[in-house]
Amino acid sequence: MTHPRGSAAKTAAMSAALSGAVDLSALKARAEASQKQPPAPPRPSAEGGATAGDAVIEVTEATFQAEVVERSLRQLVVVDLWAEWCGPCKQLSPVLERLAAESGGAWVLAKVDVDANPRIAQLFGAQSIPTVIAIGGGQPVDAFSGALPEPEIRKWLGSLLDALRDKLPGIAAAEQNGGGVEQPEDPRFTEAEEAFERGDFAAAQAAYERILDVEPANEEAKTALAQVKFTARAEAAGPDAIAKADADPADLDAQLAAADLEVAGQQPEAGFARLIAAVRRTAGDDRNKVREHLVALFELFDSADERVMKARRDLASALY
Numbered sequence: 001m002t003h004p005r006g007s008a009a010k011t012a013a014m015s016a017a018l019s020g021a022v023d024l025s026a027l028k029a030r031a032e033a034s035q036k037q038p039p040a041p042p043r044p045s046a047e048g049g050a051t052a053g054d055a056v057i058e059v060t061e062a063t064f065q066a067e068v069v070e071r072s073l074r075q076l077v078v079v080d081l082w083a084e085w086c087g088p089c090k091q092l093s094p095v096l097e098r099l100a101a102e103s104g105g106a107w108v109l110a111k112v113d114v115d116a117n118p119r120i121a122q123l124f125g126a127q128s129i130p131t132v133i134a135i136g137g138g139q140p141v142d143a144f145s146g147a148l149p150e151p152e153i154r155k156w157l158g159s160l161l162d163a164l165r166d167k168l169p170g171i172a173a174a175e176q177n178g179g180g181v182e183q184p185e186d187p188r189f190t191e192a193e194e195a196f197e198r199g200d201f202a203a204a205q206a207a208y209e210r211i212l213d214v215e216p217a218n219e220e221a222k223t224a225l226a227q228v229k230f231t232a233r234a235e236a237a238g239p240d241a242i243a244k245a246d247a248d249p250a251d252l253d254a255q256l257a258a259a260d261l262e263v264a265g266q267q268p269e270a271g272f273a274r275l276i277a278a279v280r281r282t283a284g285d286d287r288n289k290v291r292e293h294l295v296a297l298f299e300l301f302d303s304a305d306e307r308v309m310k311a312r313r314d315l316a317s318a319l320y
Helices: 008-017 026-035 064-073 087-102 118-123 150-165 169-177 185-195 201-214 219-237 241-247 254-266 268-279 282-300 304-317
Strands: 056-058 076-083 107-113 131-136 140-146
Touching: 008 201, 056 087, 064 076, 064 107, 064 131, 076 118, 076 150, 087 107, 107 150, 118 169, 131 150, 131 201, 140 150, 150 219, 185 201, 185 219, 201 219, 219 254, 219 282, 241 254, 254 268, 254 282, 268 282, 268 304, 282 304
Parallel strands: 056 107, 076 107
Antiparallel strands: 076 131, 131 140
């Protein structure tokens, strides 16, 4: 599930991405105690930036400690959990690879094929892919799930580099050599993101809709718009939305609000089950209203997410 950066929902998504994660402190301690020197930052190319080969590394279970934990003592390591069958991964990975090459060694992208290296995915407790985890100083420092728009990823990386600059010498060294993360260049997305971050969901929605009026096929704007609408609904639901829905199962609006709150609270199975039960109880326009709301919630997640796949099967059973 993806969320615009800066929101409470995004923080919840990060927690979900790392839920059940194994603490890397033991690996970090072994790395610090070893006699090995941390890897040097990527070598600059003739053009002054890092080459793609330096900036992007393939990581396996056997190389994880050296390439991720030990390397993260010097520079930021961004771990990309992906798989060949994952459609959103194919959208996200090229963006990450290009940004890593642009960074001039401020950070390195560590790509992990979860099918070939399942224990690494288990280490982070990843519930869906793509999942991206930032590692600094031997510890996870932030994460997100899903294929975020490039402007959101740039801002995410910029915030991480700012926060870790004094802790990881490779960041400052790369910036002195002209590396770093460029800021988003599209002012339309910047306007929308800033509106979202200050809690003005109506302005953010309007900004994304203006982009789509001009570029109806802009997938980044479509995804962000869906996320903004969802976050606005979830925050408007109120803390007692679930209790109200449980008290009156016939109140469809209460059921929809409660499902939004459950999904925002990282309980998607509960939200999906609630709406599937409502589908079973209703007919006609009411049933269609619930079904459309549920399908919109599915679209916030990776289509390969097992929870979504199960809920889709349950929905089909409820409808037919």
